[in-house]
Amino acid sequence: xxxxxxxxxxxxxxxxxxxxxxxxxxxxxxxxxxxxxxxxxxxxxxxxxxxxxxxxxxxxxxxxxxxxxxxxxxxxxxxxxxxxxxxxxxxxxxxxxxxxxxxxxxxxxxxxxxxxxxxxxxxxxxxxxxxxxxxxxxxxxxxxxxxxxxxxxxxxxxxxxxxxxxxxxxxxxxxxxxxxxxxxxxxxxx
Amino acid sequence: xxxxxxxxxxxxxxxxxxxxxxxxxxxxxxxxxxxxxxxxxxxxxxxxxxxxxxxxxxxxxxxxxxxxxxxxxxxxxxxxxxxxxxxxxxxxxxxxxxxxxxxxxxxxxxxxxxxxxxxxxxxxxxxxxxxxxxxxxxxxxxxxxxxxxxxxxxxxxxxxxxxxxxxxxxxxxxxxxxxxxxxxxxxxxx
DNA sequence: AACAATAATTGATCTATGTCACCTTTTATA
DNA sequence: TATAAAAGGTGACATAGATCAATTATTGTT
Numbered sequence: 001x002x003x004x005x006x007x008x009x010x011x012x013x014x015x016x017x018x019x020x021x022x023x024x025x026x027x028x029x030x031x032x033x034x035x036x037x038x039x040x041x042x043x044x045x046x047x048x049x050x051x052x053x054x055x056x057x058x059x060x061x062x063x064x065x066x067x068x069x070x071x072x073x074x075x076x077x078x079x080x081x082x083x084x085x086x087x088x089x090x091x092x093x094x095x096x097x098x099x100x101x102x103x104x105x106x107x108x109x110x111x112x113x114x115x116x117x118x119x120x121x122x123x124x125x126x127x128x129x130x131x132x133x134x135x136x137x138x139x140x141x142x143x144x145x146x147x148x149x150x151x152x153x154x155x156x157x158x159x160x161x162x163x164x165x166x167x168x169x170x171x172x173x174x175x176x177x178x179x180x181x182x183x184x185x186x187x188x189x190x
Numbered sequence: 191x192x193x194x195x196x197x198x199x200x201x202x203x204x205x206x207x208x209x210x211x212x213x214x215x216x217x218x219x220x221x222x223x224x225x226x227x228x229x230x231x232x233x234x235x236x237x238x239x240x241x242x243x244x245x246x247x248x249x250x251x252x253x254x255x256x257x258x259x260x261x262x263x264x265x266x267x268x269x270x271x272x273x274x275x276x277x278x279x280x281x282x283x284x285x286x287x288x289x290x291x292x293x294x295x296x297x298x299x300x301x302x303x304x305x306x307x308x309x310x311x312x313x314x315x316x317x318x319x320x321x322x323x324x325x326x327x328x329x330x331x332x333x334x335x336x337x338x339x340x341x342x343x344x345x346x347x348x349x350x351x352x353x354x355x356x357x358x359x360x361x362x363x364x365x366x367x368x369x370x371x372x373x374x375x376x377x378x379x380x
Numbered sequence: 381a382a383c384a385a386t387a388a389t390t391g392a393t394c395t396a397t398g399t400c401a402c403c404t405t406t407t408a409t410a
Numbered sequence: 411t412a413t414a415a416a417a418g419g420t421g422a423c424a425t426a427g428a429t430c431a432a433t434t435a436t437t438g439t440t
Contacts, residue, residue, distance in 0.1 A: 060331055068334040070327065083324045093331075115316065119309040122316055126305070129319035134273045136326035137260065141250055141283075143333045144258040144366050148427070168388065176334045181427055183389055338397070358418060368398055373419050387436065392429105399424070406417070 002027075004076050005050055005104065012127045013120050023121060026114055027104040032097045038079070039095040045084035047105035051077050054101030055162075057170055060093045069174040072098075074162060078128070098170070148177045152185050192217075194266050195240055195294065202317045203310050213311060216304055217294040222287045228269070229285040235274035237295035241267050244291030245352075247360055250283045259364040262288075264352060268318070288360070338367045342375050 002024055009015055015023065027050070032038065038056060039045055051073050058071040058079055070093060073079035084091040085108055115122040142151055152175055156163050163171065172182040192214055199205055205213065217240070222228065228246060229235055241263050248261045248269055260283055263269035274281040275298055305312040332341055342365055346353050353361065362372040 060335060062335040066335075068331065070331060070334070082320070082327060086320055086324060115313065119312060122309060122312050123305065126312055126316035126319060129316060129323055130272070130276055133319055133323050133326065134276060136323065136330060137272060140326060140329055140333065141258065141260060143330065144260070145250060145252040145256075167386095169386090178428055179388075180390080180429080184427090187389080357416095359416090369418075370399080370420080371397055374397090377419080381440105383439085385436100385438075387434100389434075390432090392431090394429070395426105396428090397424105397426085400422090402420090404417100404419075406415100408413100408415070410411105410413080 002052075002104070004052060008076055009124055013124050015120065019118075019120075023114065023118075024104075026110040027106050030101075030103050030105055032101045032103070034097050034099050034101075036101075037094060037096050038101075038103070039081050039084075039091050039093065041092060041094050042090050044088075045081045045091050045108075047107045048078055048080040048082075048085055048111065049073075049095075049103040049105050051075055051079065052102040052104060054103070055098045055165060056095055056101060057098055057174075058093050058095045059173065067173045068176065069170060072162065072166070072170075072174065074165070078132075098166070143176065148175060148181055149185050149188075151175045152177075152182065192242075192294070194242060198266055199314055203314050205310065209308075209310075213304065213308075214294075216300040217296050220291075220293050220295055222291045222293070224287050224289050224291075226291075227284060227286050228291075228293070229271050229274075229281050229283065231282060231284050232280050234278075235271045235281050235298075237297045238268055238270040238272075238275055238301065239263075239285075240294040240296070241265055241269065242292040242294060244293070245288045245355060246285055246291060247288055247364075248283050248285045249363065257363045258366065259360060262352060262356070262360075262364065264355070268322075288356070333366065338365065338371055339375050339378075341365045342367075342372065 005024070005027075006015075006020055009020070009023070029052075030049075032054075038049060039058075041060070053075060056073045056079055057069050058073070058081070059067050059069045061067050071079060079095055081091040081093045081095070083089065088108075111125065115125055142154060146154065155171070155175060168182055168186075169179055172179045175182065177185075195214070195217075196205075196210055199210070199213070219242075220239075222244075228239060229248075231250070243265060246263045246269055247259050248263070248271070249257050249259045251257050261269060269285055271281040271283045271285070273279065278298075301315065305315055332344055336344065345361070345365060358372055358376075359369055362369045365372065367375075
C-alpha cells in the first residue's frame with residue numbers, strides 16, 4: 001500500500017527503512033467512496049493527500065454555475081487546495097472522489113515538522129514542489145497558446161489511460177470547453 | 191543592491207550577515223539593456239534570476255506568430271524557464287528585458303550546492319517554490335473561469351503599478367486577448 | 381428486469397473575441 | 411527637429427466555441 005509512496009520518494013532521495021517508516025508514521029490512511037469530498041470550498045484545509053488508489057478532481061464552480069477543473073489525481077499523485085493549505089485560508093476549490101479512493105493524508109504541521117527535522121525530507125518536498133510548478137507552467141502555456149482541439153489532443157496524448165478513465169463531462173471541464181464542443185471535437189478526430 | 195534579496199530571504203528564514211554573504215557569493219550580477227535577452231528559446235538555461243531593477247517578460251511565440259506571455263518580473267521577483275532549468279532541456283520560452291535591467295543570476299549547480307550544504311537555504315527555496323505554485327494555480331483558475339473583461343480587471347487590481355509600467359500590447363499578450371480586444375475593454379471600463 | 385437519473389450526441393442559433401484594414405498618437409533615432 | 415517606427419484605437423466582418431433544446435445511450439438503484 002505504501003510502496004508507491006516509497007518508490008516515489010526513492011526516485012528523489014534515498015531513505016533507509018527506518019527513516020521511511022518514521023516518515024510514513026506521520027500519514028493517516030483514509031478510505032472514501034465515490035462522490036465523497038476530500039475538501040469543500042469554504043472549509044479549512046488540514047492536509048495534503050497522496051493517492052494510493054482511485055481518482056479525484058479538484059474543481060471550482062463559477063458564478064454562472066459552470067464547473068472548472070484545476071487538477072485530476074490518480075494513483076501516486078498528490079492533491080490538495082495548496083493555497084488554502086499553505087496560507088491557512090478557507091478552501092477556494094472542492095476536491096471530490098470520482099471513484100472509491102484510498103489516500104494518505106499529511107497535515108500541514110506534520111509536513112513542516114518533518115521538513116524541519118530532516119533535511120532530506122525537506123529536499124524531497126522542494127523537488128516535488130519544483131516539478132509541480134513546471135507542470136502548472138506547461139498548463140498555462142497550453143491554455144494561452146492552444147485552441148480547444150489542440151488542448152484536447154495534448155491531453156489525450158499526455159494521459160491516454162487517464163483519458164479512458166474519465167467521463168467526457170469532466171474532460172471538457174478540465175480542457176475549459178463545453179461538453180458539446182468536446183463531443184464535436186471527438187467526432188472529427190477519432 | 192542586495193538588500194532586496196536579503197529582505198526577501200529574511201521574510202522566510204533568519205540568516206546572519208556571514209551566512210547571507212556566503213549565500214550571496216554564489217550569485218553573479220548582470221546588467222542588461224532594454225531589448226536584451228536573458229533566455230532564448232532553444233538555448234540552454236544556466237540560471238535562475240533575481241531582479242534587482244527593471245522589468246522583463248517570459249513569452250512564447252505560437253505557430254501563428256502570436257506572442258503569449260507566461261510571466262512578468264519586476265524588482266524582487268525571480269524569473270527563468272524553470273522547466274529547462276530543472277530538467278536541463280532546451281528553453282521553450284524567451285525572456286527579454288522590457289526596460290534596462292539589473293539581475294542576480296544563480297546557476298542550477300550553485301543552487302543545488304547551496305541547498306545541499308544548508309538546510310536553511312533549502313527551506314527558503316522550498317517555500318519560494320510553494321508560493322510560486324500557488325500563484326500559478328490562481329492564474330490557471332483565472333484563465334478557466336474568467337472572461338477577458340474579468341481577467342483584465344483582476345490583473346489591474348492585483349498589480350496596479352505594474353499595469354502602468356507595461357504597454358497595452360504586452361498586457362494583452364499576458365491576458366490572452368488581442369490588442370484590439372484589450373483596447374475595447376478599456377474603452378468601456380476606464 | 382424496470383425505471384430513473386445521468387452522460388453523450390447532435391442541430392440550430394448566439395456571442396465574445398479574433399482578424400484585417402486603416403488611422404492617430406507616442407516614442408525613438410538620425 | 412524631422413522622420414521613421416512602434417503603440418494604441420476603432421470600425422467591419424469572420425469564426426470558434428457557448429448556449430439551448432431535443433434525442434439517444436449508459437449507468438445506477440430498487
